[in-house]
Amino acid sequence: MCRIPACVFRGKDYTGSMPAIRLFGLPTDVNSSFERGAAGGPAAIRAALRSDRGNMASELGPEIGTDIAFTDDGDLPLTEHVAHDDAAIRRHVAMLHEDGEIPIALGGDHAVTFPLVEAAAACFGPLNILHIDAHPDLYDDFGGNPRSHASPFARICEAGHAARLVQVGIRTLNRHCATQADRFGVEIVPMAGFVPEAVPVLSGPLYISIDLDGLDPSAAPGVAHPEPGGLTVRELLAVLHRQCAPIVGADIVEHHPGRDIGGVTAIVGAKLVRELAALIDRNGYWRG
Amino acid sequence: MCRIPACVFRGKDYTGSMPAIRLFGLPTDVNSSFERGAAGGPAAIRAALRSDRGNMASELGPEIGTDIAFTDDGDLPLTEHVAHDDAAIRRHVAMLHEDGEIPIALGGDHAVTFPLVEAAAACFGPLNILHIDAHPDLYDDFGGNPRSHASPFARICEAGHAARLVQVGIRTLNRHCATQADRFGVEIVPMAGFVPEAVPVLSGPLYISIDLDGLDPSAAPGVAHPEPGGLTVRELLAVLHRQCAPIVGADIVEHHPGRDIGGVTAIVGAKLVRELAALIDRNGYWRG
Amino acid sequence: MCRIPACVFRGKDYTGSMPAIRLFGLPTDVNSSFERGAAGGPAAIRAALRSDRGNMASELGPEIGTDIAFTDDGDLPLTEHVAHDDAAIRRHVAMLHEDGEIPIALGGDHAVTFPLVEAAAACFGPLNILHIDAHPDLYDDFGGNPRSHASPFARICEAGHAARLVQVGIRTLNRHCATQADRFGVEIVPMAGFVPEAVPVLSGPLYISIDLDGLDPSAAPGVAHPEPGGLTVRELLAVLHRQCAPIVGADIVEHHPGRDIGGVTAIVGAKLVRELAALIDRNGYWRG
Amino acid sequence: MCRIPACVFRGKDYTGSMPAIRLFGLPTDVNSSFERGAAGGPAAIRAALRSDRGNMASELGPEIGTDIAFTDDGDLPLTEHVAHDDAAIRRHVAMLHEDGEIPIALGGDHAVTFPLVEAAAACFGPLNILHIDAHPDLYDDFGGNPRSHASPFARICEAGHAARLVQVGIRTLNRHCATQADRFGVEIVPMAGFVPEAVPVLSGPLYISIDLDGLDPSAAPGVAHPEPGGLTVRELLAVLHRQCAPIVGADIVEHHPGRDIGGVTAIVGAKLVRELAALIDRNGYWRG
Amino acid sequence: MCRIPACVFRGKDYTGSMPAIRLFGLPTDVNSSFERGAAGGPAAIRAALRSDRGNMASELGPEIGTDIAFTDDGDLPLTEHVAHDDAAIRRHVAMLHEDGEIPIALGGDHAVTFPLVEAAAACFGPLNILHIDAHPDLYDDFGGNPRSHASPFARICEAGHAARLVQVGIRTLNRHCATQADRFGVEIVPMAGFVPEAVPVLSGPLYISIDLDGLDPSAAPGVAHPEPGGLTVRELLAVLHRQCAPIVGADIVEHHPGRDIGGVTAIVGAKLVRELAALIDRNGYWRG
Amino acid sequence: MCRIPACVFRGKDYTGSMPAIRLFGLPTDVNSSFERGAAGGPAAIRAALRSDRGNMASELGPEIGTDIAFTDDGDLPLTEHVAHDDAAIRRHVAMLHEDGEIPIALGGDHAVTFPLVEAAAACFGPLNILHIDAHPDLYDDFGGNPRSHASPFARICEAGHAARLVQVGIRTLNRHCATQADRFGVEIVPMAGFVPEAVPVLSGPLYISIDLDGLDPSAAPGVAHPEPGGLTVRELLAVLHRQCAPIVGADIVEHHPGRDIGGVTAIVGAKLVRELAALIDRNGYWRG
Secondary structure, eight states, X not given: OOOTHHHHHTOOOSSSXXXXXXXXEEOOOTTOSSOXXXXXXXXXXXXXXXXXXXXXXXXXXOBBTTXXXXXXXXXXXXXXXXXXXXXXXXXXXXXXXXXXXXXXXXXXXXXXXXXXXXXXXHHHSSEEEEEEOSSOOOOSOBTTBTTSXXXXXXXXXXXXXXXXXEEESOOOOOHHHHHHHHHHTOEEXXXXXXXXXXXXXXXXXXXXXXEGGGBOTTTOOOSSSOOSSOBOHHHHHHHHHHOOSOEEEEEEEOOOGGGOSTTHHHHHHHHHHHHHHHHHHHHOOOOO | OOOTHHHHHTOOOSSSOOOEEEEEEEOOOTTOSSOOOGGGHHHHHHHHHHSTTSOSBOTTSOBBTTTBOEEEXXXXXXXXXHHHHHHHHHHHHHHHHHTTEXXXXXXXXXXXXXXXXXXXXXXXXXXXXXXXXXXXXXXXXXXXXXXXXXXXXXXXXXXXXXXXXXXXXXXXXXXXXXXXXXXXXXXXXXXXXXXXXXXXXXXXXXXXXXXXXXXXXXTOXXXXXXXXXXXXXXXXXXXXXXXXXXXXXXXXXXXXXXXXXXXXXXXXXXXXXXXXXXXXXXXXXXXX | OOOTHHHHHXXXXXXXXOOEEEEEEEOOOTTOSSOOOGGGHHHHHHXXXXXXXXXXXXXXXXXXXXXXXXXXXXXXXXXXXXXXXHHHHHHHHHXXXXXXXXXXXXXXXXXXXXXXXXXXXXXXXXXXXXXXXXXXXXXXXXXXXXXXXXXXXXXXXXXXXXXXXXXXXXXXXXXXXXXXXXXXXXXXXXXXXXOGGGSOOOOSSEEEEEEGGGBOTTTOOOSSSOOSSOBOHHHHHHHHHHOOSOEEEEEEEOOOGGGOSTTHHHHHHXXXXXXXXXXXXXXXXXXX | OOOTTHHHHTOOOSSSOOOEEEEEEEOOOTTOXXXXXXXXXXHHHHHHHHSTTSOSBXXXXXXXXXXXXXXXXXXXXXXXXXXXXXXXXXXXXXXXXHTTEEEEEEESSGGGHHHHHHHHHHHHSSEEXXXXXXXOOOOSOBTTBTTSTTOHHHHHHHTTOEEEEEEESOOOOOHHHHHHHHXXXXXXXXXXXXXXXXXXXXXXXXXXXXXXGGBOTTTOOOSSSOOSSOBOHHHHHHHHHHOOSOEEEEEEEOOOGGGOSTTHHHHHHHHHHHHHHHHHHHHOOOOO | OOOTHHHHHTOOOSSXXXXXXXXXXXXXXXXXXXXXXXXXXXXXXXXXXXXXXXXXXXXXXXXXXTTBOEEEEEEOOOOSOHHHHHXXXXXXXHHHHHTTEEEEEEESSGGGXXXXXXXXXXXXXXXXXXXXOSSOOOOSOBTTBTTSXXXXXXXXXXXXXXXXXXXXXXXXXXXXXXXXXXHHTOEEEOSTTOOGGGSOXXXXXXXXXXXXXXXXXXTOOOSSSXXXXXXXXXXXXXXXXXXXXXXXXXXXXXXXXXXXSTXXXXXXXXXXXXXXXXXXXXXXXXXX | OOOTHHHHHTOOOSSSOOOEEEEEEEOOOTTOSSXXXXXXXXXXXXXXXXXXXSOSBOTTSOBBXXXXXXXXXXXXXXXXXXXXXXXXXXXXXXXXXXXTEEEEEEESSGGGHHHHHHHHHHHHSSEEEEEEOSSOOOOSOBTTBTTSTTOHHHHHHHTTOEEEEEEESOOOOOHHHHHHHHHHTOEEEOSTTOOGGGSOOOOSSEEEEEEGGGBOTTTOOOSSSOXXXXXXXXXXXXXXXXXXXXXXXXXXXXXXXXXXXTTXXXXXXXXXXXXXXXXXXXXXXXXX
């Protein structure tokens, strides 16, 4: 059950121990259906995060790296062999969870979310997932590939990893994906008349997956499948900041630097790293 | 899965057959915890519905009784023996469902919703329930009475009749009821920052239960437990009109004529009868 | 054509001469269809206007009677003979227009708006009319009476007195009146999703007719036909304050003191007198 | 008269016959006042429409080409001789109307709207026109050219083709065009405080003309005259989806690919083709 | 400087000691200008607070008296001798502050706010004051009485007790009070276009004074000077809940039971006691 | 004290004499901390202002240069010697104020605001400053430079030139600057839940400083420090148009043409020149 005011009095006082946050990149786009390029995402977002164009303040207050424990582990060594890469991702996430640390992964295409969620569900049980995207990514397969970046949430639902899957930003829902959404009980928040208050406040354990094409192309042009009519950055921040439950993992995927303009999508990605880190820190540990 | 635009193209053209709507009253307040009076609700709302102060137009367009088949069956003969009355209510609803007709019940106190929902679930399986109220009505018992008007949704959840229970208007959530809501997986839409878009669009089979104290006391003073800070009539209508799924039953409860002022709560009740009838008609039959 | 910013730079500096405003009452309810009582409206509103419960400040800034020339002429001597009374009303309004003064009339039932508009149109030609009401008042006749308070805007449209008729607050539109509205080209601003910005900013010459049942019954219970779901006072003020065109007449009708609660509807009526006076003053003279 | 709820119950059930939609391009910019380039618009938008970057789902639900009959006729063979080209456009549209088909034209500069509207008015009589633009396009002439892309709506109004002309997005209204707007009775929805609900819901026969510079330059940079402060894509979609009347024609004009960035304006154009097609289909045939 | 997100991470964990809250009544209306009656306010609000019509849950989460230390001290023994009563009020408040307790006072008319603020300022220095009211209460004197209930904030400003005075709900600002407001640097949040976000988030030490006529008469009819167009209860709660600074005192004044309807204003008063108590508790101690 | 309606009746009638507006450029970026480029701003904005892509209409109504006296003085001859340049700026502004003319300066980096404000404060005393920016620019020094473009408002506050400093758009507030803001009493309007109504309406003498990175990067990409989540152009215009007080100076700074895309940031800068000119004209002269 969600109660917004709870956010406030269940806050923390920064005197106790808090979750350490571990950032890592997944530079792969082997499962992209139309145009590769997302493998360059981690490097571009990391460069923006370190640049003096911005600073490390988050809009929630604390500074990343100063007030909040935050480490960048670099990129995992991926191979384009999907099974091998999936195993490497699961191992890395499992290791972090064992140490009580919370992962933020930088894609790569959206196919990486399947092993990321699988590892978190292995540790915490079925997750409540907040999924930001222009597309539902529910294809049974795409062009014959069941691990396509258009299919991860079909895999996640079939495997029973989602207690609740809430999708925000969807504006390309064709017949096949609508059927899949009905079948899996996916909750799609309509974009017609969208307000951040329309997104449910989920309970924990919470996983957040952000495909940058959920944002409007004016805010995030550097993606393979720009779809007009998306979220503004302020709307996305409002959706995130309303979430009060402990977060057990997050990813930011599908940045395609080859289509970016003036580096603005990478800058958005870096800002989302800061805001997710501050949110993970604020919401605290999940204790089932 | 909810898709608002679907409301529009899945409309009907009024040439085919549509559900007939059957109104009936349940003049009982034996399960009221603090002050009886809700037994007078059906008569007062019926009088307002028939008065020339208003007309039979609904805000969705059609006129009740002209464009929409609508019958008022009068009040059921209740006895203040709860088990007997529950059985009578269940029998009446079952009979209507057999004939393909949709019930709108006028309470009475909120305890009547338990047999109403039970009868609908017997016919359609677990329901998605939209519950408008100032109070969650989730007490395990109240003053020792497990059938108290403060308890119907505890009974409904325990019996497994609610696939999903969404509560709107809640602004008196104490510790005990918060625990019950967590236990039953109730979804409470917060009143802080409320907008109608924050209420999920539910799938069918849909049941709607309106406790008039969900409205602000300025709009509906004639209730036993007025609680400031409630919905406006326009907000309630917006919540209702957004719902696109076929409706299998509805109730309007807790009007206490002895506390009404200028008959305005009865007039609101009558308007809600018209709007629910038009909504049932628009959304069409449920075909599992 | 409407341009909001024009409100600002077409303002005035209070050094030149401005329209004098003349208030008068029309204590008649002979054309009420369901329940008489509106004849008591002028006395009740006048008492509230003079009471020390309030003061003479308007929300637009100036004080009525101090910064703005404002006279109360008392009530016209009406007779319940409709033709005689209509002529008396027309004569009084014509006399004011000859002197360059602007009338605000207090009904009485809504039937008085027909002679009021007729007199203004005789002086200024077809008017743009802003009509606030729960009901469209477009019946061809009501109970055989073509001068019923449910019919004035049918008469006004037939006579060609309305260049444009914009109705705000309508929430009882039955089949007959919908047909009449189509026939006369009436613009009805829908209450579903209502915001003040949805009301067009009209050009001059502008006439404003306010039936107090356009407001929600919580704000104005003292009317014969309360209909839930109406405008708040703030919404009505926002609708009025957006209007920039010179106003050639206004009325406030259908206050039924016998149904009022704590005098609040009379107080609303008195506030609307002040706000209309300040608006007439701000928007200045119409010079065709 | 506009009644939003009518959208719902006047929907269709997809069992009867629906209007077929015919897309065609008008690759001309001979009437552009400042910088040519819009002749490249049809090719760019068509390429985006066919690209696998997007899909054929519309936000109203149905898929274009699958659920909705939709044909792309390619470009008309234009010559830069205005009179010749106008005649060709009128002939093509007239032929479609004879077959009960609805045209969506891709400009080209805005001058093409004059023959498009002229042909529709020849078939249906004066139209209600919804015009999205940063500029009112009401110049009596521009640089001596009465057929300039800054003048089509002056020509349309003079010819009596507009029963009602509603302009949305205007934010460059100079003295001359304000005078023209007053003269022609154009209704301009102010951008100050804009909300989609402020746009009237028009009755049929409805014509929709979209100059892409009505959108904000962040959403549609590929235009000759970008003007900051325009509509977002979501606002434009909300304006369109509110319209319930049968549509007899539509155009999307002024895309200038030479100024586009990352192809995003062409993608917006393609999305608007899909949404207009779904809207035409939903609203059904006009039967005067 | 105000930073909303700070509310969240500067929250508390309910393991440490929190301010105890002390409620007391001030049954006096000797300084009322028009109609006495506010002396009955404390008894009426206290009765509503204790009634089983409601419960002790606050919308911020905790229950009053269970989760939060809360004592009702009854009414102070006042005498209608203003100087004597002022001294009694100051002594009582000073005593509470010495014990680290926070007072919530129930008026009585608004004149009591002067000694209440004076005592708080003696302890904490100049205060930031959030003042909810229909009237600015800034008269130099009213009818010759400088201690009139229309004058307390003139006295407070002259005495230098207000570091910042923010007024919300004002809709009766006449020339004299506008001049006073300019002179004292009062910040009046306009009611035209009011949204809760327009009210500044003040820093501590914060004092909150609520005249119930700041609310709309539909929500709080039981006041001597009802003025239409006021705040809704939800808007007032949103204004309060946004305030993050430690609170050193609060009052709720001007309830006139003789004008109440169905006891709803007393119920609103009781709800505000609960919400103020929860807010004082959440925001914690002021440590200069 | 702010009273919105005052905007309206304190307007002007364009028959008297109004302030002449003088535009000049300050092509300097010697105090930029990260990347120079802002020296090219004046030329780029001036080119957009003169281009036939746009026109000279303002959204407030009047045309610049036609209805409003407006002169472009070209660029001041700056030298990269800060003290020399500061003196040149102060002399130029002082000269304009002596002639009763109002300056609009085009930066240049934000360091130029210090001498601009200093000169205005020398003439008018402490100013109320509305500051639009992504960054608070309150660093005590940045990289050892106390005149850095990250420090002007620290210098302004220390010098006592700001009666009130209101910052809008801030979304990078780190620990150091939060401390500075507390120390100087800066009022920061939070971006979380931002609405234009949340910005106070300031009294005169008013100075407006617009750093273009206060806007969202989608609207103004041509800046050295783009920060996602900023104001839309419509939000900024709403903030400006709400201000009613006489303006004594304004600047538009930090346009970096080397990072612009399609010239859109220069076009925004030119639009803001027009809107500031119309606002200065509308609000009239400051007479202490």
